[in-house]
Amino acid sequence: MSPSADLPVDWLLEVNNLSCGYGNGSVVKDVSFSLSHGDIGCLLGPSGCGKSTILRALAGFLPLSAGEIRLQSQSISLPGRMVAPEKRRIGMVFQDYALFPHLTIADNVGFGLHKENRSEKRQKVMELLALVHLQDLADNYPHELSGGQQQRVALARALAPEPTLILLDEPFSNLDTDLRRRLSLDVRDILKTLGISAILVTHDQQEAFAMCDQVAVLKDGSIQQWDVPYNLYHEPANRFVAGFVGQGGFIPGKALGPDTIESELGIIHGNRAYKWPQGTLVDVLIRPDDIVYDADSDLKPKVVEKTFAGTSTLYRFRCSEDTEFEALFRSHLDFYLGENVPVRVEADHLIAFERTA
Numbered sequence: 001m002s003p004s005a006d007l008p009v010d011w012l013l014e015v016n017n018l019s020c021g022y023g024n025g026s027v028v029k030d031v032s033f034s035l036s037h038g039d040i041g042c043l044l045g046p047s048g049c050g051k052s053t054i055l056r057a058l059a060g061f062l063p064l065s066a067g068e069i070r071l072q073s074q075s076i077s078l079p080g081r082m083v084a085p086e087k088r089r090i091g092m093v094f095q096d097y098a099l100f101p102h103l104t105i106a107d108n109v110g111f112g113l114h115k116e117n118r119s120e121k122r123q124k125v126m127e128l129l130a131l132v133h134l135q136d137l138a139d140n141y142p143h144e145l146s147g148g149q150q151q152r153v154a155l156a157r158a159l160a161p162e163p164t165l166i167l168l169d170e171p172f173s174n175l176d177t178d179l180r181r182r183l184s185l186d187v188r189d190i191l192k193t194l195g196i197s198a199i200l201v202t203h204d205q206q207e208a209f210a211m212c213d214q215v216a217v218l219k220d221g222s223i224q225q226w227d228v229p230y231n232l233y234h235e236p237a238n239r240f241v242a243g244f245v246g247q248g249g250f251i252p253g254k255a256l257g258p259d260t261i262e263s264e265l266g267i268i269h270g271n272r273a274y275k276w277p278q279g280t281l282v283d284v285l286i287r288p289d290d291i292v293y294d295a296d297s298d299l300k301p302k303v304v305e306k307t308f309a310g311t312s313t314l315y316r317f318r319c320s321e322d323t324e325f326e327a328l329f330r331s332h333l334d335f336y337l338g339e340n341v342p343v344r345v346e347a348d349h350l351i352a353f354e355r356t357a
């Protein structure tokens with residue numbers, strides 16, 4: 001859980017109004033967020049939005065043009081002043097593992113350990129390898145391991161110097177879907193067990209939601225919302241977040257009252273009051289799980305697309321040219337293309353934005 005806003009917080013990481021980029025241009029603009037001790041944060045967004053650039057600034061590889069980065073209340077980056085990367089106590093795990101091919105797994109993990117004597121080092125390395133379930137492969141070489149195993153070694157190596165913060169740059173993107181799901185949960189467990197905070201960069205929102213306590217959704221170098229996954233999905237701050245996070249699309253509507261909207265799907269009541277005057281034209285977010293099958297409903301949109309996905313089927317329905325939406329039904333509810341299906345809206349969260357065009 002994140003601390004409540006009215007309590008004084010002992011932040012591990014504070015990023016205040018950070019701007020940075022390459023050459024004279026700013027790629028990241030006025031980014032601010034804070035991470036508390038033991039939390040896992042995420043930078044989520046489309047390709048090119050600046051996720052890795054923020055990570056490079058956190059690691060100390062990129063100077064700031066404005067703002068400040070503080071770690072454990074110490075300033076580590078300001079315009080014109082940076083603590084060197086190796087002095088930050090920040091570990092990194094990359095997409096391509098970046099293991100040394102000529103070193104054994106044990107030597108890879110122990111590479112950054114300089115203070116310990118030989119036997120202390122071996123003991124620490126074996127403890128870390130046990131943590132990532134690879135103690136039996138200590139004397140093997142990287143090329144003898146699978147991608148998932150190599151990424152576990154990379155994590156163990158990053159954890160060895162006991163960093164304050166770990167940065168994970170798309171660490172699972174070279175792995176197949178099943179493995180990346182399992183490994184992301186394993187990594188979360190390991191970090192939580194050790195109480196180590198992390199920032200994960202990913203464009204996979206399922207991974208972000210499963211692994212992280214706080215997520216920043218980025219667009220064009222700016223944070224659109226920094227929040228817990230539940231709020232990003234159910235309380236998106238703007239239209240971009242609403243469209244980027246989760247499935248769903250917008251249908252046109254008209255405000256009848258602060259929490260009531262009239263649309264081709266009927267009157268939609270919500271859980272929040274908006275300040276629009278009555279009659280305001282709005283776009284309402286409809287998620288596939290907001291639509292339920294109801295044999296008694298008079299609303300009977302037509303199936304225009306159908307995607308079978310095993311236990312469920314995703315339907316695309318059309319009421320009119322302006323009003324199309326998706327619905328996810330258990331696959332025993334089997335309808336044919338062109339069929340008119342009785343449905344109704346069952347949305348706990350009313351998400352709508354004033355229509356701009």
Ligand SMILES: Nc1ncnc2c1ncn2[C@@H]1O[C@H](COP(=O)(O)OP(=O)(O)OP(=O)(O)O)[C@@H](O)[C@H]1O
Binds near residue numbers: 022045048051052203
């Ligand atoms: N070394 C560089 N020199 C100049 N421009 C760069 C450099 N690295 C990245 N950029 C530019 O900065 C912008 C943000 O890149 P960044 O790698 O931070 O995006 P990203 O969100 O991590 O994208 P992806 O998900 O594709 O990795 C892009 O427009 C990119 O072209």
